[in-house]
Amino acid sequence: MKKLTDAFTALYNGDNIVKLTDLRYIPRWIVILIDISIVFFSIFLSYTFLDWLHVQVNFPNQSLEKRILLIGVNLFFMFVFRTYAGIVRHSTFFDLFKILLSSGSTLLTLMAINFCIGKLLGKSLYLYPTLFLYFFISVSLMFFFRMLIKQFFNILIDIKGASSKTRVAVVGVSDASVSLARAILHNPNYPYRLEGFVTKRSDSNKAVLLGNKIYNSDYFFKNKNLTKQFDALLIIKEIMSKQELEEWMTLALDNGLKVLKAPTLSKMRDSDLVGGIRQLQIEDLLNRRPIKIENEDVTKRHFNKNILVTGGAGSIGSEIVRQVAQFEPSLIVVLDQAESPLYELELELLEKYPEQKFKFVLADISNSYRLEKIFETYQFSMVYHAAAYKHVPLIEENPHEAIFVNVLGTKNVALLSKKYKVNRFVMVSTDKAVNPTNVMGASKRTAELFVQSLQNLEGNTTKFITTRFGNVLGSNGSVIPHFRKQIEKGGPITITHPDIIRYFMTIPEACELVLQAGTMGAGGEIYVFDMGEPVKILDLAKRMIKLSGFRPDVDIKIKFIGLRPGEKLYEELLSDNATTVPTHHQKIMISKDPLIAFDEIEFLCKQVIKAAVKRDKLHVVKLLKDIVPEFISNNSEFEVLDKKNLTDVSN
Incomplete structure (x- = not known):
């Protein structure tokens, strides 16, 4: 009343x-x-x-x-x-x-x-x-x-809300587009106001749909007075190809319109519409059709089994844990040396999977005594080894730390997997291990060689499998979150070189590949993923600036700072002398890289570990170059070692 x-x-x-x-x-x-x-x-x-x-x-x-x-x-x-x-x-x-x-x-x-x-x-x-x-x-x-x-x-x-509502034009007149428009129209509390439809069809110019006009895209974008009556285009990403998505995005951004994306209404409750509509992100343009893992095989490998994930609090490791948890293993042991991220992951997983049994272990993989007690206690069936140091410039400055974690740590986990007869050991590697130009890539290639050498040892029952990834979208320290922070601060965006290119994949894609490799591998393989076309980082930065509503080099400056130590213009998934073998999955191949016998790689690893203990940077890198002959330093203090090798050869 x-x-x-x-x-x-x-x-x-x-x-x-x-x-x-x-x-x-x-x-x-x-x-x-x-x-x-x-x-x-x-x-x-x-x-x-x-x-x-x-x-x-x-x-x-x-x-x-x-x-x-x-x-x-x-x-x-x-x-x-x-x-x-x-x-x-x-x-x-x-x-x-x-x-x-x-x-x-x-x-x-x-x-x-x-x-x-x-x-x-x-x-x-x-x-x-x-x-x-x-x-x-x-x-x-x-x-x-x-x-x-x-x-x-x-x-x-x-x-009341006219001034604060976003005036949208829905792209397309399909059933999904009309359903989305109707949901906006019939819910006045939503922060969007339907003002019309835009389509590439030319037979609907005089038609009216849900009381709003249908505009042909050519007429719509050529008429500046008309586009000023709108704030954003609203697209349904699932019903568009990547090419169509990029085309609509370019048209919208060039005409000062935001680009909003919404899932189909069939994928969400009507009450979730507002939360489902978000601004288009650069990740949406880079996403490809994801790998579909064979759930039956994956379930069999994990159901009622004990699983270990090293580096479990990292971007890749934590997603592996989330995906593995869906297959109801007896126990997932999440191991990491980063205390705060491990604790945050513990809170998330216990809430999300209350029925699943977890064990969160704070440990350093370079400590073999600590690791052995864990292997002895839990008798793992599967080990996912995602623990590694990955930041190229930091590792270039501290090569001994890469040896302790990427080489010694991998050696410890792999040998214990063999000793305790783990069924499958799956290692996460990187495309930077191919023809490496930095210490990080060379240390990962050394780890690959050691893991592969264990496969054919007498008495070994463990299947050792390696997977190589490109850059992962949204991972800790990756380029897209870095650019996003720079844009939020008003710029400038810093790029090392105008011609630098990179492959990209999503975190779920990367982890699906890990799980798929764990079921496909017979042991000793290095799996590589068909990552599509590489992306020019300069184009990536310009798109991100436009998607944020700014103009490149006007509102947000782009600054070139030069290649960092150890960085190269492009990454490779296969070495020069490697051949590939197809698998039953069209997106996954096996790389046939040169191998080193166990006795030889064991001896070389011991030498480089001893050098790392002494903190002798030059000696550490020299030994890495002996192990990985294709390791040629780039823009680094260690280039002197390559020149010395060339001199020795010429003499």
Whole structure:
């Protein structure tokens, strides 16, 4: 009652739009009074029509009693079916159905009374046309009243939020596009206002859909006065190819429009529409069709098994844990040396998978004594080795740390997997291990060689498998989050070189490859992924700036800072002397890289580990170059070692 009083006070004071939209619902007693008024008016109209037609009614002297009976019966069924109980401003077909039930029951009851009185007195109390006329008039007016109130509130809310709402044009006129547009149109509380449709079709220029015009894209984007009436294009990403997505994005950004994406309504509840609509991100343009893992094989490898994930708190490791948890293993041991990320992951996983048993272990993989106790206790069936140092410039400055983690750590985990007869050991490697130009890549290639050498040792039962990835979208320290932070700060975006290119894949893709490799491998393979076309980092930066609503080199500057130590312009997935073998999965290949015998790589690893203990940077890198002859330093202090080797060869 207070809300209603406040609303009428607001009307008197002139602040009607704001206050009326704050009114949550019309009180039920007012709805009942209005419905009774409609009943009276319907009776009046019914008899007026009969009078115009000069129709003589039965029992004219009892007209008051007849009308009281009609009203009483109708009121009784209104309370039975609670036609007043719905919130009028949110009326739906269900409210019409309740009105039909109430008025229909009234009609049937009065017809029954009519029939009985007709049998007793020889003529019916009401003329049957009067009852049917009353039924149609009352039902129509009651539902019209509810639709009128609903539309009234929608208009008020639309006026109230007009300045703050995003004016959108939905791309396309397909069923999915129309469903999305209808959801926006019928929900005035959403922060979007439908202003039209844009399509490449030219046969719909004069058509109107859901009360809004359909514009041909050529006409729409050439007419600057028209595009100024919109704030954003709204696309459904799932029904577009990558080429179409890029085309619409370019057209929108070149004309000062934002690009919003929404999933199909079939993929979410209608109430989730607002949360489902987001600004298009650069990741959407880089995504490719993901690998589909063979769930039956993966389930068999993990169900009721003990699984270890090293580096489990990292970007790749944590996603492996999430995916493995879906296959109901007996236990997942998540091992990492980063305390805070491990704790945060623990909180997330315990909430997300309350039925799954986890063990979170804070440990350093270079400590073999600590690791052995873990292997002895849990008797793992699968080991996913994702622990590694990966940042090229940092590792170039601290090569001994790469040896401790990437070489010694991998050696420890692999040897313990062999000793405790782990069924499968899957190592996460990198494309930087191919023809490496930095210490990080060379250390990962050394780890690959050691892992492969274990496969054919006498008595070995473990299948050792390696997977190579490109750059992972959204991983810790990767280029896209870095650029995003720079844009948020107003720039500049820093790029090492205008011609630098990189391959990209998503974190889920990378982890699906890991799981797939674990089921496909017979042991000793290095799996590489068909990563599509490489992306020029300069183009990536310009797109991100445009998607953020800015102009490259105008609002956000782009600055070239030179290649970092050890960095190269392009990455490779295969070494020069490697050949590939296809697998049953068209996106996955096996790289046939040169091997080193176990005794030889074991001896070389011991030497480089001893050098790392002494913190002798040059000696560490020299030994890495002995292990990996194709390791040629680039833009690094260690280039001197390559020149020395060339001199020695020429002499």
